[in-house]
Amino acid sequence: MRKVVRGFYAIAHAVKLCKPNVICAYPITPQTEIVENLAAMHAEGELENCEYITAESEFGAASILVGASAAGARTFTATSSQGLILMSEVLYNAAGMRLPIVMVVANRALSAPLSIWNDHQDSMAMRDAGIIQVYVENNQEAHDLVPVAFRVAEDKRVMLPFMLCMDGFKLTHAYEPIELLEQEIIDAFLPPYDPPVKMTTKKPLTFGAYAPPPYYMEFRAIMHDAMERARKVIEEAMKEWSSITGRDYGGHTFTDYDEAEVAVVAMGSIVSMARDVAEEMRKEGKKVGVLKIRTFRPFPADEVRKALENVDKVIVLERALSLGSDGPLTLEVKSALYGTSKEIHTVVVGLGGRDVPRDLMVKIISEVYEGKVKPGFRFEGIHEYEEVIP
Numbered sequence: 001m002r003k004v005v006r007g008f009y010a011i012a013h014a015v016k017l018c019k020p021n022v023i024c025a026y027p028i029t030p031q032t033e034i035v036e037n038l039a040a041m042h043a044e045g046e047l048e049n050c051e052y053i054t055a056e057s058e059f060g061a062a063s064i065l066v067g068a069s070a071a072g073a074r075t076f077t078a079t080s081s082q083g084l085i086l087m088s089e090v091l092y093n094a095a096g097m098r099l100p101i102v103m104v105v106a107n108r109a110l111s112a113p114l115s116i117w118n119d120h121q122d123s124m125a126m127r128d129a130g131i132i133q134v135y136v137e138n139n140q141e142a143h144d145l146v147p148v149a150f151r152v153a154e155d156k157r158v159m160l161p162f163m164l165c166m167d168g169f170k171l172t173h174a175y176e177p178i179e180l181l182e183q184e185i186i187d188a189f190l191p192p193y194d195p196p197v198k199m200t201t202k203k204p205l206t207f208g209a210y211a212p213p214p215y216y217m218e219f220r221a222i223m224h225d226a227m228e229r230a231r232k233v234i235e236e237a238m239k240e241w242s243s244i245t246g247r248d249y250g251g252h253t254f255t256d257y258d259e260a261e262v263a264v265v266a267m268g269s270i271v272s273m274a275r276d277v278a279e280e281m282r283k284e285g286k287k288v289g290v291l292k293i294r295t296f297r298p299f300p301a302d303e304v305r306k307a308l309e310n311v312d313k314v315i316v317l318e319r320a321l322s323l324g325s326d327g328p329l330t331l332e333v334k335s336a337l338y339g340t341s342k343e344i345h346t347v348v349v350g351l352g353g354r355d356v357p358r359d360l361m362v363k364i365i366s367e368v369y370e371g372k373v374k375p376g377f378r379f380e381g382i383h384e385y386e387e388v389i390p
Helices: 007-017 032-043 058-070 081-096 139-153 183-189 213-245 270-283 301-307 328-336 358-369
Strands: 002-006 022-025 051-054 075-079 102-107 132-135 162-167 175-179 253-255 262-266 288-293 295-297 313-318 343-348 376-379
Touching: 002 007, 007 032, 007 139, 007 175, 007 183, 022 032, 022 058, 032 051, 032 075, 051 058, 058 075, 058 081, 075 081, 081 213, 102 139, 132 139, 132 213, 139 162, 139 175, 139 183, 139 213, 183 213, 213 295, 253 301, 262 270, 262 358, 270 288, 270 358, 288 301, 301 328, 313 328, 313 358, 328 343, 343 358
Parallel strands: 022 051, 022 075, 075 102, 102 162, 132 162, 262 288, 262 313, 313 343, 343 376
Antiparallel strands: 002 175, 132 295, 253 288
């Protein structure tokens, strides 16, 4: 069924069809209407066998879901920005306890100064937590990848939390025509959750036990192995999803143009503009392509290396900072390209919701293509500033 809906509803509708047992959340801009829609569905009796819990904070919401997931429930939450950071202590525990909690992050800038607008600094702060991270370009992709998230997270080869990242406001508040999923499609793709272990009075277990030095490293190594296995599981799930729905999103990456000499590497909704600009530049005879990175954790280094093997110059569009170092996405790209001699340009844009006009995208790509700027780190679309140090 094709219907024009906002990103909020696209997520909520998909979550409903996945039949979660426990939904727990705390409202925060710009994700609030995701869980508001789910609350309304629950009130109308559309969420069968599901407990909907409004927590007193994001820390509380994550804590409730840790208990529910450990007891064998399929769980869901959504958050943004400071809410995600408040959850962080609990989410590290959830990953360490191998609990497949699925969450949507409506990406938003971090304080201070206070901003409610979009960038990727919140989810990037959690990149080492042991949580799968996937970034979507549009609301159809966000809608479709909700059942994929549950399928991958709950796979016995993985059993890790899954973070589906969508740009706040850019996607959450946007109306798009969406091919809304039907229950029979989800039921054919997503089996009921059957946890390999769970808390029960019949067989008491310890989750998150104390691990002294002779044991701790092995736990982390096991988590790393699970994240590595998630690569194949994601590919399998995406391939099966394509066979069921006819919508093929590819795997961890998507290459726009195989003959590119200059490639723009990006994640999230900004990919669409980069692709449009690159297509226009190709009409002018310029060999410009786009590499969309969908999976950030586990990072698809092999796919990135292969996609960029014939590219001379790489522009990495950063929507986050790693203060005192290169951009988070650039660091991964550079690692994947280690040993090559490519020019790599780290271009930071759109922090705190700053608009990225089409003219700016054209300028960024053109200057690199024509050799007018040196490779390295820089901000684009920024005003002149002066820091006053007393």
